[in-house]
Amino acid sequence: xxxxxxxxxxxxxxxxxxxxxxxxxxxxxxxxxxxxxxxxxxxxxxxxxxxxxxxxxxxxxxxxxxxxxxxxxxxxxxxxxxxxxxxxxxxxxxxxxxxxxxxxxxxxxxxxxxxxxxxxxxxxxxxxxxxxxxxxxxxxxxxxxxxxxxxxxxxxxxxxxxxxxxxxxxxxxxxxxxxxxxxxxxxxxxxxxxxxxxxxxxxxxxxxxxxxxxxxxxxxxxxxxxxxxxxxxxxxxxxxxxxxxxxxxxxxxxxxxxxxxxxxxxxxxxxxxxxxxxxxxxxxxxxxxxxxxxxxxxxxxxxxxxxxxxxxxxxxxxxxxxxxxxxxxxxxxxxxxxxxxxxxxxxxx
Amino acid sequence: xxxxxxxxxxxxxxxxxxxxxxxxxxxxxxxxxxxxxxxxxxxxxxxxxxxxxxxxxx
Numbered sequence: 001x002x003x004x005x006x007x008x009x010x011x012x013x014x015x016x017x018x019x020x021x022x023x024x025x026x027x028x029x030x031x032x033x034x035x036x037x038x039x040x041x042x043x044x045x046x047x048x049x050x051x052x053x054x055x056x057x058x059x060x061x062x063x064x065x066x067x068x069x070x071x072x073x074x075x076x077x078x079x080x081x082x083x084x085x086x087x088x089x090x091x092x093x094x095x096x097x098x099x100x101x102x103x104x105x106x107x108x109x110x111x112x113x114x115x116x117x118x119x120x121x122x123x124x125x126x127x128x129x130x131x132x133x134x135x136x137x138x139x140x141x142x143x144x145x146x147x148x149x150x151x152x153x154x155x156x157x158x159x160x161x162x163x164x165x166x167x168x169x170x171x172x173x174x175x176x177x178x179x180x181x182x183x184x185x186x187x188x189x190x191x192x193x194x195x196x197x198x199x200x201x202x203x204x205x206x207x208x209x210x211x212x213x214x215x216x217x218x219x220x221x222x223x224x225x226x227x228x229x230x231x232x233x234x235x236x237x238x239x240x241x242x243x244x245x246x247x248x249x250x251x252x253x254x255x256x257x258x259x260x261x262x263x264x265x266x267x268x269x270x271x272x273x274x275x276x277x278x279x280x281x282x283x284x285x286x287x288x289x290x291x292x293x294x295x296x297x298x299x300x301x302x303x304x305x306x307x308x309x310x311x312x313x314x315x316x317x318x319x320x321x322x323x324x325x326x327x328x329x330x331x332x333x334x335x336x337x338x339x340x341x342x343x344x345x346x347x348x349x
Numbered sequence: 350x351x352x353x354x355x356x357x358x359x360x361x362x363x364x365x366x367x368x369x370x371x372x373x374x375x376x377x378x379x380x381x382x383x384x385x386x387x388x389x390x391x392x393x394x395x396x397x398x399x400x401x402x403x404x405x406x407x
Contacts, residue, residue: 170377179374186366193359202362202399209369210392216376217388293385306385 021143022076023069033069036076040147051154065150068095072146081143159207167211171222171271171330172246175215182209217307218292220330222246222271233257236264244269253278255339259321267326274333277325281340284320284348287312289327289334297335299347314348322348361402365395 024035027045034052038045055062074081170178185205192201214220224244232253233239243252243266250270255278268275279285287298288311295304298312314322327334338347369391376383 175377176374179370179377182370183367183374186363186368186370189363189366190360191363193356193361193363196354196356197359199356199358201359205362205366209366209373212373213369213383213388213392216373216383217385219382306389 021073021147023073025075025077031066031070032075033066033073036073037069037147037150051158055154055157062154065153068146069150073143159203162204163207163211166208167215167220168222170212170215171220173223175212178208178212179216182212185209215330218330219290219328220271220292221269221328224269224271236260239264239266242267242269245273245275246271248273250275251278252276254283254323255280259283259323261319261321263322263324265324265326268328268334270327270329270332270334272331274335275327275329276335276337278337279323279339281338282342282347283323283338284314285312285323285325285336285338286314286348287325287327287336289325289329291327291329291334292331294329294332294334297333297337299336299338299342317349320348357406358399358403362399365399369395 021040022036023032024039024045025032027035027038029049034045034048037043037048052062052066055065071082074084166178182205185208189201189205192198224246226247227245228249228251229243229245230251230253231240231243234256235258243250250268250273252266252268252275254266257280266277268277277285285299289296289298289308291308291310293306294308296302296308296310298310301310301312303310325336340347372381372383372388372391375381
């Protein structure tokens, strides 16, 4: 039995065709973008179609991305892209317009974390400019750069969506479970490090841990529903023991109320949003508020920032009616709105 | 068979995640009250430790 020796490479042998990102003319439903992406990355095009579909449903960012790929990618039958014969300036302007369009799609309420992406996009843009300044992308196939940018954008959207989901679970009472999972994920990273695992494992763990830290530090509690709630009370018997809302605007109108002598407590619990207590002119009000991140607008005092703890006390004379507002806000705004401009001391004198 | 190479960056990241996760767990159990004033520096320090480890491991 003889063993075939490998043949030396022949000079006239056809060189392997370089893989190019192109729109598919054979595997397409709209313009062949997903089919081309699937062939380029060796993945099922259905994955890209699902990703585009999901992104369209949740914010619509997939629309400008699809348009960008449609404009810049040639087809696999040799036809050039729409932007092939355009000037470089036209291409840059088109990309900027599509980028602005993408960011616009990401604003609330379509996508909760949309505004945050503006900052991320700015940082990413500066990074790209620096990279180009050092010649990193010079000469690179524009289609490949667009495809890479598309994947980064889709990955970013997916990561922010996952982080929002983790934060939501932690804020509706699953915080202990998420924290335990985070600790176990840390153990998993150590195990991966010992056996020489992949470093990208750090990224999903960051997506898990960061929203948990935000929810824990801000004390966000989303139990209590979503929406706009307005309550009114004209006597202490009409007051609820607690006014709670998960996300939204909470208004408590006490302008028609006559307080009995002594202290009357009102308790507000808000996860994310704004809480407003309206009180009549001359009412003596004291406040004990805790806000993870946000702002307060109280008689005599307006603050903003992180970890706000506001305690407004007064020493009213014996038997003077006092309304005491206890508020716990995760992220948002607390306002105590009185129909006059008297200070706490004047009102409680 | 080549020996497996221990990745110190992953180990540092794991330790940092365990520390931060433990802080969050204590907060969720109402043992401590976590605030941004402590959480933000802790997270940044964890990032810094991981980056330092990655840099020193190269």
